[in-house]
Amino acid sequence: MKGNFISFVKKESLHILRDKRTMLIVMLIPVVLMILFGFAISTEVNNIRVAVVAPERTDGICDAVEKISQNSYFTFCGYINNDDVDNKLRTNEVSAVIVFASDYDRRVALASEGIPTKPVIQVIVDASNVNSAGAATAYLQNILLGAESQQSMFETRMLFNPQMKSAYNFVPGIMGLIFILVCAMMTSVSIVREKEMGSMEVLLVSPVRPVKIIFAKMIPYFAISCIVLITILMLAHYLLEVPMTGGVGGILSISILYLILSLALGLLVSTIAKTQVVALLISAMVLMMPIMMLSGLLFPIENLPKFFQVVSNIVPARWYIDAVRKMMIQGESITAVWQNCAILFGMTVALLGISLKKFNDKLE
Amino acid sequence: MNAIEVDNLSKSYGKVDALKGVSFEVRKGELFGLIGPDGAGKTTLFRLLTTLLNPDSGSAKVEGCDIVKDYLSIRSRIGYMPGRFSLYSDLSVEENLNFFAAIFGVKIEESYDLVAPIYKHIEPFKNRKAGKLSGGMKQKLALSCALIHRPSVLFLDEPTTGVDAVSRSEFWDMLAGLKLKGITILVSTPYMDEANRCDRIALCNEGSILSIDTPEKIVQSFDSKLYGVKAKNMFALLESSRKFRGVVNCYPFGEWHHIVIDKDFDIEALKKENCLIEGFEIKSVDASIEDVFIKLMKK
Numbered sequence: 001m002k003g004n005f006i007s008f009v010k011k012e013s014l015h016i017l018r019d020k021r022t023m024l025i026v027m028l029i030p031v032v033l034m035i036l037f038g039f040a041i042s043t044e045v046n047n048i049r050v051a052v053v054a055p056e057r058t059d060g061i062c063d064a065v066e067k068i069s070q071n072s073y074f075t076f077c078g079y080i081n082n083d084d085v086d087n088k089l090r091t092n093e094v095s096a097v098i099v100f101a102s103d104y105d106r107r108v109a110l111a112s113e114g115i116p117t118k119p120v121i122q123v124i125v126d127a128s129n130v131n132s133a134g135a136a137t138a139y140l141q142n143i144l145l146g147a148e149s150q151q152s153m154f155e156t157r158m159l160f161n162p163q164m165k166s167a168y169n170f171v172p173g174i175m176g177l178i179f180i181l182v183c184a185m186m187t188s189v190s191i192v193r194e195k196e197m198g199s200m201e202v203l204l205v206s207p208v209r210p211v212k213i214i215f216a217k218m219i220p221y222f223a224i225s226c227i228v229l230i231t232i233l234m235l236a237h238y239l240l241e242v243p244m245t246g247g248v249g250g251i252l253s254i255s256i257l258y259l260i261l262s263l264a265l266g267l268l269v270s271t272i273a274k275t276q277v278v279a280l281l282i283s284a285m286v287l288m289m290p291i292m293m294l295s296g297l298l299f300p301i302e303n304l305p306k307f308f309q310v311v312s313n314i315v316p317a318r319w320y321i322d323a324v325r326k327m328m329i330q331g332e333s334i335t336a337v338w339q340n341c342a343i344l345f346g347m348t349v350a351l352l353g354i355s356l357k358k359f360n361d362k363l364e
Numbered sequence: 365m366n367a368i369e370v371d372n373l374s375k376s377y378g379k380v381d382a383l384k385g386v387s388f389e390v391r392k393g394e395l396f397g398l399i400g401p402d403g404a405g406k407t408t409l410f411r412l413l414t415t416l417l418n419p420d421s422g423s424a425k426v427e428g429c430d431i432v433k434d435y436l437s438i439r440s441r442i443g444y445m446p447g448r449f450s451l452y453s454d455l456s457v458e459e460n461l462n463f464f465a466a467i468f469g470v471k472i473e474e475s476y477d478l479v480a481p482i483y484k485h486i487e488p489f490k491n492r493k494a495g496k497l498s499g500g501m502k503q504k505l506a507l508s509c510a511l512i513h514r515p516s517v518l519f520l521d522e523p524t525t526g527v528d529a530v531s532r533s534e535f536w537d538m539l540a541g542l543k544l545k546g547i548t549i550l551v552s553t554p555y556m557d558e559a560n561r562c563d564r565i566a567l568c569n570e571g572s573i574l575s576i577d578t579p580e581k582i583v584q585s586f587d588s589k590l591y592g593v594k595a596k597n598m599f600a601l602l603e604s605s606r607k608f609r610g611v612v613n614c615y616p617f618g619e620w621h622h623i624v625i626d627k628d629f630d631i632e633a634l635k636k637e638n639c640l641i642e643g644f645e646i647k648s649v650d651a652s653i654e655d656v657f658i659k660l661m662k663k
Contacts (some may be wrong), residue, residue: 199451
């Protein structure tokens with residue numbers, strides 16, 4: 001009876017290999033997403049155009065301007081007149097203007113002598129994009145006050161991701177999303193297709209047990225997902241330079257656990273859906289949406305309303321993404337995220353149990 | 365012993381009664397036909413007997429095994445070919461056959477004598493994708509796959525629907541060949557003309573069996589006299605004939621209308637009434653299974 005299991009796996013693989021378009025999509029989507037999120041879509045703020053208003057170009061002000069123009073996040077657009085500020089910002093020629101007070105130099109000098117005074121700088125930012133405005137002011141503060149570090153009460157150090165690269169944040173998120181897409185969606189569609197085509201009827205009226213049918217279906221998708229997993233990790237490490245200091249072994253292990261969980265989810269969907277369209281819809285709406293919204297992929301979970309914070313606990317991707325972030329970026333080992341592993345493992349067992357029980361060897 | 369015994373089997377889907385207490389037996393080695401239109405409950409009956417569904421009430425046995433309790437032992441003994449093409453259209457003819465051989469744990473050579481007469485028709489196309497076969501060839505492939513494990517009972521749900529006339533006839537020849545090898549065959553069809561190829565038939569409609577017998581006896585059971593009439597304006601003829609005295613029923617039948625009559629009918633009077641109608645013809649016809657079916661349905 002082992003022979004029929006192998007031929008089942010072979011048949012499933014043939015289905016996948018012959019469907020070139022789907023195959024291509026599955027292999028390409030991760031690469032495209034990685035590149036999109038890694039480069040194009042980024043929450044980093046770059047090339048902030050800055051103009052400066054200064055009553056006179058004193059040494060102190062020139063110093064400060066020098067610092068700004070040397071910084072890769074800023075582009076210095078020259079000195080402008082006080083009256084032009086509004087106009088320049090409105091026409092989008094610059095996105096931030098720094099106004100120095102006329103006694104800037106004097107105050108800097110006083111401050112360095114220990115007299116309690118502060119140089120006065122006004123920063124006017126185009127806040128039509130709140131994110132970049134916030135980032136820009138933070139950077140500016142850092143640069144300008146950094147020069148007077150003895151004056152500044154705060155010293156901020158960004159640990160683990162000092163340049164605040166968004167790729168670090170997105171890679172684990174994309175992984176959480178992709179495996180649901182490949183495993184859950186594709187497995188559920190492939191099982192439901194057999195129901196829809198009527199071949200499930202023929203399979204059921206045979207001595208093969210449903211458990212075998214199911215596992216045979218999962219194996220090729222599992223294999224594909226492993227290839228996708230390795231592709232993503234390679235891209236992340238070599239192209240996006242994500243550190244992965246926590247060890248690749250740990251990341252691989254928890255990812256494989258998450259793969260199996262996704263397969264089980266797909267199986268559960270296939271027991272509910274009767275047509276391929278429904279299976280697709282369930283996978284997209286019920287599985288993908290929570291991952292996008294509630295897993296910390298796009299928004300930090302702490303920022304969600306209380307109710308959704310509670311709901312997010314049942315989204316497996318939340319635990320996976322959290323663990324992978326810790327391992328990839330903070331350099332934790334798998335033992336540090338054992339809680340996440342345990343939760344994912346529990347979910348996998350429960351899902352497999354429910355779906356195997358629900359998978360009927362009759363038509364209803 | 366009977367290969368199939370069905371006792372008062374009922375099945376409903378929600379409010380729809382698909383099968384309303386059906387009983388019949390199929391003898392070992394018999395070619396038994398279920399004849400009836402769409403919605404007669406044929407597919408439901410097949411799914412019950414192939415253990416894909418559980419009945420609401422009643423019981424049935426296939427090869428002595430109960431369809432509910434012993435469903436697993438039934439599954440290894442029967443061959444089932446569902447109504448629509450349900451093999452893998454992206455796999456080739458040969459891959460399909462190999463796959464079904466593998467899941468039943470048999471080698472193709474073991475059943476080659478059984479499958480060969482059918483498979484040889486499609487063997488020249490063995491590398492072609494099953495989805496690219498013609499309707500008749502698809503059915504031959506499906507039958508080959510259903511036979512690969514030498515089942516003792518074969519369930520064929522509308523195997524000739526959507527197949528051209530020549531392939532249909534060939535298909536029935538193949539079934540006759542399988543019957544000679546001792547396989548019990550339960551086959552359903554909406555085509556009345558195919559009923560004559562069966563040993564016995566059950567006429568079914570709306571979840572009930574109207575009559576079970578050999579095709580000859582079913583035809584003989586038609587006890588009224590039957591005429592065929594024809595004219596240029598067939599619709600007007602149908603209307604006028606229905607109103608004619610002594611006509612019990614009149615219905616279109618191919619290019620003729622069949623009229624069923626009782627003792628009040630006077631053929632000369634009908635001829636006289638229609639003598640001026642263009643192209644009018646009348647002839648005495650022998651009843652066919654379809655005539656019996658229409659009569660039983662009217663009851």
